Amino acid sequence: MEAASVLAERPLAVTRLPGAVNLPVLSAAARKFGVLPMPNLAWTPEVERETAHLYEKVKAVIPSVEWPFHAPYVKAINDLKKQRNAVLLAHNYQTPEIYNCVADVVGDSLQLAKLAAKSDADIIIQGGVHFMAETSKLLNPDKTVLIPDMKAGCSLAASITGADVRLLRKTYPGVPVVAYVNTSAEVKAEVDICCTSSNAVKVVESLGADTVIFLPDQYLAKYVAARTKVKIIAWHGACEVHERFTADELNRYRADDPSIKIIAHPECPPEVIAVSDFAGSTAAMIDYVKTKKPARVLLVTECSMADNVQAETGGVTEFVKPCNLCPHMKRITLPKILDSLVYLREEVVIDPALAVRARASVERMIALG
Numbered sequence: 001m002e003a004a005s006v007l008a009e010r011p012l013a014v015t016r017l018p019g020a021v022n023l024p025v026l027s028a029a030a031r032k033f034g035v036l037p038m039p040n041l042a043w044t045p046e047v048e049r050e051t052a053h054l055y056e057k058v059k060a061v062i063p064s065v066e067w068p069f070h071a072p073y074v075k076a077i078n079d080l081k082k083q084r085n086a087v088l089l090a091h092n093y094q095t096p097e098i099y100n101c102v103a104d105v106v107g108d109s110l111q112l113a114k115l116a117a118k119s120d121a122d123i124i125i126q127g128g129v130h131f132m133a134e135t136s137k138l139l140n141p142d143k144t145v146l147i148p149d150m151k152a153g154c155s156l157a158a159s160i161t162g163a164d165v166r167l168l169r170k171t172y173p174g175v176p177v178v179a180y181v182n183t184s185a186e187v188k189a190e191v192d193i194c195c196t197s198s199n200a201v202k203v204v205e206s207l208g209a210d211t212v213i214f215l216p217d218q219y220l221a222k223y224v225a226a227r228t229k230v231k232i233i234a235w236h237g238a239c240e241v242h243e244r245f246t247a248d249e250l251n252r253y254r255a256d257d258p259s260i261k262i263i264a265h266p267e268c269p270p271e272v273i274a275v276s277d278f279a280g281s282t283a284a285m286i287d288y289v290k291t292k293k294p295a296r297v298l299l300v301t302e303c304s305m306a307d308n309v310q311a312e313t314g315g316v317t318e319f320v321k322p323c324n325l326c327p328h329m330k331r332i333t334l335p336k337i338l339d340s341l342v343y344l345r346e347e348v349v350i351d352p353a354l355a356v357r358a359r360a361s362v363e364r365m366i367a368l369g
């Protein structure tokens with residue numbers, strides 16, 4: 001069987017100017033490091049042999065009939081990463097063939113950016129959405145950061161702009177502003193400090209204020225408000241994946257199997273968290289499954305994370321998957337990652353003056369420990 005690639009024949013992007021010779025438009029990274037030839041993407045005995053150990057990691061979640069389509073990309077990407085001195089960061093919501101077979105670092109968005117800063121790679125490829133790539137660039141300003149699809153956005157990050165934050169500050173003068181990391185660099189530049197879902201309460205209380213503006217996730221804001229005496233003024237953003245879960249849906253799973261463990265992300269609505277056994281960040285959810293080893297678990301979050309944890313935990317736990325997929329995360333695919341490595345696109349660039357202010361908000365959070 002041959003997993004042929006349309007990318008092999010795909011020309012570089014061109015700017016079409018009437019009457020002019022069309023020349024390929026190269027990113028700054030491509031001009032610096034050069035474009036490489038597209039590798040052969042045939043399914044061969046060599047590819048099968050060299051990727052067999054990786055298929056072992058994902059065979060519980062990827063049928064063997066699909067592997068010949070993934071494997072040529074997996075081998076090509078792993079070869080090119082070495083050639084480019086590149087590191088691939090994969091968020092917990094990336095598909096199993098990315099997360100388990102080509103990623104060098106996996107985790108939540110902040111873990112990824114922090115770990116990338118420790119690597120001596122010249123190039124960071126972000127397997128995740130745009131705000132994550134920006135955070136990686138903020139913490140790794142001297143490295144080339146690429147995202148395989150510039151359109152990989154996020155409903156939370158898109159819900160608020162820097163101008164919105166400036167207006168909030170005018171409306172509530174003197175009230176400090178905390179931004180969840182799921183925000184653009186432009187928004188991070190306008191706030192006092194960032195937070196993640198795991199440290200949000202600690203960050204809010206660290207400010208020593210009786211009122212705090214918390215943005216952009218209304219549900220994470222409610223989660224924090226229920227766990228602190230600080231008054232929370234919330235923005236109205238929501239994650240389009242987590243807000244779809246309902247308490248009724250989870251109660252039906254519980255009625256079918258009272259022993260099932262239901263663990264939810266704090267981006268879910270409060271009534272969903274109320275009927276769950278545990279709520280925590282993606283890293284905390286993974287830790288829960290690995291340490292408590294429940295016989296049956298329902299992860300109330302993006303669907304690929306259950307596949308990835310299932311692959312890592314090797315059949316100890318049975319996973320129930322109410323498959324809510326993030327359409328933005330799913331824009332990142334093996335062919336696009338390969339494209340990034342060959343052509344060095346799309347490069348994440350942040351205005352240096354804005355980056356200084358945005359980085360300060362992230363670093364204030366990191367300094368809290």
Ligand code: SF4
Nearest residue numbers: 154155239240241326
């Ligand atoms: S899962 Fe939700 S928060 Fe995460 S990238 Fe997708 S839309 Fe954004």
